[in-house]
Amino acid sequence: xxxxxxxxxxxxxxxxxxxxxxxxxxxxxxxxxxxxxxxxxxxxxxxxxxxxxxxxxxxxxxxxxxxxxxxxxxxxxxxxxxxxxxxxxxxxxxxxxxxxxxxxxxxxxxxxxxxxxxxxxxxxxxxxxxxxxxxxxxxxxxxxxxxxxxxxxxxxxxxxxxxxxxxxxxxxxxxxxxxxxxxxxxxxxxxxxxxxxxxxxxxxxxxxxxxxxxxxxxxxxxxxxxxxxxxxxxxxxxxxxxxxxxxxxxxxxxxxxxxxxxxxx
Numbered sequence: 001x002x003x004x005x006x007x008x009x010x011x012x013x014x015x016x017x018x019x020x021x022x023x024x025x026x027x028x029x030x031x032x033x034x035x036x037x038x039x040x041x042x043x044x045x046x047x048x049x050x051x052x053x054x055x056x057x058x059x060x061x062x063x064x065x066x067x068x069x070x071x072x073x074x075x076x077x078x079x080x081x082x083x084x085x086x087x088x089x090x091x092x093x094x095x096x097x098x099x100x101x102x103x104x105x106x107x108x109x110x111x112x113x114x115x116x117x118x119x120x121x122x123x124x125x126x127x128x129x130x131x132x133x134x135x136x137x138x139x140x141x142x143x144x145x146x147x148x149x150x151x152x153x154x155x156x157x158x159x160x161x162x163x164x165x166x167x168x169x170x171x172x173x174x175x176x177x178x179x180x181x182x183x184x185x186x187x188x189x190x191x192x193x194x195x196x197x198x199x200x201x202x203x204x205x206x207x208x209x210x211x212x213x214x215x216x217x218x219x220x221x222x223x224x225x226x227x228x229x230x231x232x233x234x235x236x237x238x239x240x241x242x243x244x245x246x247x248x249x250x251x252x253x254x255x256x257x258x259x260x261x262x263x264x265x
Contacts, residue, residue, distance in 0.1 A: 046234040050226065054235075057215060058222035059242050065204040065218060068132065069139025070197050076140060077147025082177070084152050095148065102145035107203050111138040115210045131216045135207050139200055150192045154185035191257040198250045202243065219243060 223239030
């Protein structure tokens with residue numbers, strides 16, 4: 001069979017796949033009851049009533065919760081990663097246990113422990129900042145477990161010759177790590193860290209289990225409360241669109257950073 005015939009068969013096969021796909025989507029589109037969907041999920045008057053509170057309160061709180069948890073996770077994750085790479089065995093054991101526990105447990109249980117378990121275990125001890133502090137600790141503990149492994153992989157990806165060169169210039173082990181290795185590791189792990197930021201943004205919805213006030217609500221809690229009041233899902237749909245306003249651009253940034261990192265290699 002000639003090369004032309006094979007190419008023609010491949011084109012026919014691909015064209016058939018396109019036709020099947022378009023036909024399937026068309027059937028789903030035409031068979032859906034768009035009127036009922038619009039009535040339940042797209043009431044314009046309910047959507048307008050959500051503004052500006054959904055932006056000035058719910059979205060703002062979601063961003064604050066996410067960034068505060070991310071920063072704590074960044075710092076704690078770096079410390080845990082260095083402990084995991086330490087030559088001191090107890091440090092490695094503690095770091096390994098932390099990573100396994102906080103990656104293995106659902107984030108919801110971490111939030112419940114922070115909000116309920118800590119006050120019970122340590123009477124009189126309160127996390128500073130109220131709900132904002134609790135969310136920061138909850139998200140930070142979860143994020144740190146994942147970031148620690150990301151940092152560890154980044155540090156190990158830096159060529160060993162970099163450390164040897166730094167030591168030959170008179171740098172101590174610690175100074176070489178802080179001044180030479182970690183900055184290079186950061187450049188390597190920026191894409192996965194950005195992706196972790198996207199995941200944290202969605203995990204911030206767990207704040208609803210902490211008993212927040214009206215001014216402390218994030219997007220999911222805000223949409224859920226108003227959906228219950230109106231007996232309609234439009235507020236939840238609008239809240240979901242607000243999530244996309246942040247996660248879609250961040251996802252694009254992640255892809256660009258990954259592509260740039262791939263070109264650099």
